[in-house]
Amino acid sequence: MGALATHDTIAVPNTNTSIPRLGFGVYQLYGQHCQRAVLAALAAGFRHVDSAQLYRNEAEVGAAVRQSPVRRDDVFLTTKIRAAAGSPEKTYRSALDSVNKLGGAGGYVDLFLVHIPGSSRAAREELWKALEQLHDEGKARAIGVSNFRVQHLEEMKEYARVWPPHVNQLERQLHPWCQQRDLVRFCRDNGIVLQAYSPLSCGEHLGDEALGAVAAKHGKSPAQVLIRYGLQKNWVPLPKSGNPERIKQNADVFDFALDDVDVETLDGLDRGPTGALFPANVR
Template sequence: MSLTLSSTATITGTNVQIPRLGFGVWQIAAANCAAACAHALNAGYRHIDTARLYRNEEQVGTAVRESGLSRADVFVTTKQGVRGDTPELTYQLALESVEKAAGTAPGAYVDLFLVHIPDVRGGADGRKEVWLALERLFREGRARAIGVSNYGVQHIEEMKTYASVWPPHVNQIELHPWWQQRELVAYCEEQGIVVQAYSPLATGTKLNDPVVGEMARSLSKSPAQVLIRYGLQRGWVVLPKSENPERIRQNADVFDFELGQDDLRVLDGLDGLDGQY
């Protein structure tokens, strides 16, 4: 598998190319987010993943605008997991996220907008309302692609009853060797849904795992680099997160080595160990 920092995946049904490596900003405080994004963009990342819930959409937008890069060269994702009191208010909440992450200039857009969680207020009706707001943004060109996050098969199948855009372009879910969600991943791949992996480092809880540590030593790489490379070779769009400039750079330095089939089998074998982690 030939991969580089500029490798992309094609979002089915669109002409949108999503960078295979992204930079996540979950739990990065607003005061630190613009600087972290600037480090990531300087290190070569061209994909930043934020959300309304993270309360740092505006800082992501600032970092992109101040980077000196063309807007077309940076892929920006945001998410919404809440509904308003009316469908119009739900749409306005989504539009507000676009304007925070992309600015208020005419034609400003995010590259990808996701329904953040299936547990939206109102259950199925809430999921429908948020999705229809995203479809409106998609039609208006304010979101180049739309998708979901944390959705199971049942939630995606449910969308057939109301969605004009189906399947969703992306499903962003937690994925790493200890939590591989194989049935869900296989379903998404069969439907042409791009699979994004958040928490590819298992929120840092497994960086001292002896199996991963031995593999990292044999490759002269860090455990984090091994885990990121694993996700990339599994075909996922991988979203590591860090505030440390050196680790941000290191997490992007995963394209000069490859995990062999034996390595992949060993990491595959960790699935389900230690519970979710």
């Protein structure tokens, strides 16, 4: 992969939009703390903010974007709908409420996701049809899913007008220790952009010896190496922090590149979805 910059984007197939390659997550950031973190992220160069109904901070994210000197059209806003509301109209209204919190009345979001597949096909269909309506109306420029497995993505073909979904975001499950290669391959082959929430493995593996050796080689932190790894995999990493210095550090990942040996080392850490060691030569 060639040189990258903070504002580089990935084109979303079958849309007229592009996603900034690096995003900022706001899970467990609330109130003024959330607003300050988003403003710090925008000041550090982030142009992509990822929220959700479940996070209870859509209004704060929207307020921060309006306060920032960065133009709204230069910021990519994502949110996720938590659950079906019991009828197509109620579910649509729930999604529209999120659009209004983030984008203001008459505004839009750049990406709207179904947060989890849940246990009911009927609910998945109701959620997707609500997002399709928002997409038709221009209130969601792209629509996608989160935490969907191959079977859920295949099932969508039976009810979706918009298929494939433009994005599949994987929460806490896309990093060197959990690479989900079959799902990644399916998404790649079908033109579905992959986003990686918690690309830092929730901090669980930041002390890993192999990761530390790669970080020392490049004079970077383990967190910066993990973010860079996701970028070079053509994923969209979404690191989260409420600390201004760490926010700046997480954006400072475009002045180095992992070489083939580094990537092979990190690939070899994969333990699959069960935690069992996953052979590095399996692709």
